[in-house]
Amino acid sequence: MSRTHLVVIPSYNTGPQLAATVAAARAAWPVVWVVVDGSTDGSAAPLRAIEDPGFRLIERPRNGGKGAAIRDALEAAERDGFTHALTMDADGQHPAGRIPDFMAASVAHPGAMILGSPVFGPEAPLLRVRGRRISNWWAGLETLWCTRGGEPIRDSLYGFRVYPIVPLLRIMRRNPWMRRYDFDAEAVVRLAWRGVPALNMPAAVRYLTPAEGGVSHFRYGRDNLLLTGMHTRLMLGFLWRLPLLLGRALQLRKARP
Structure with missing residues (x-):
């Protein structure tokens, strides 16, 4: 049983695929928490019967978005003494078999965020x-x-990654954003701003067809508009920080032999 690293799976109306994803994750790692984010499809029902000290089911009464669901899990995980969380989607796109490799990289580099680099x-x-x-x-x-x-951050949107919990929670507590589809990209940018280095590892992405149980809540217009607003906000923050960043870069350059 890991006392520092856990898997967090947020889910909203992912149907039977949720149980399959949870089973695969539990086969790869002993501590798996699922946050059912106001689902109305009954997908949480099979998980309520799981009796395992390494498994926890958190059910939110209303849908608040991926980032909000992950934050609920991180707050509880921090209280329980966990230091790192691997997030993965519930729809079967992410490779559960890679969980041990990502966790091992996080143990070796505890100050870093371990980011999945998608292989399509x-x-x-x-x-x-x-x-x-x-x-x-x-x-x-x-x-x-x-x-x-x-x-450098190779992919800002791939949600299969390991976060150090404390710096991420500090960011989320101070910002009203990062609650929905904008969570993944904004999390890595703001963590980088706080000095958390990124390490990239390849991980396959599988797009399931509806016949295979694939479910997607991505909406091109709505979510691209959300990302546009997010990057506008981040660029304003980047420009405000630019003089400080340039000063640090010059100091590092002068310090080199």
């Missing part, structure tokens, strides 16, 4: 694959001079 299969929607490049470009710009011994 041939079934991946081309519009989704190409569209995320825009958000990744903006995230790269917003985190210039913020690597501090880490790596």
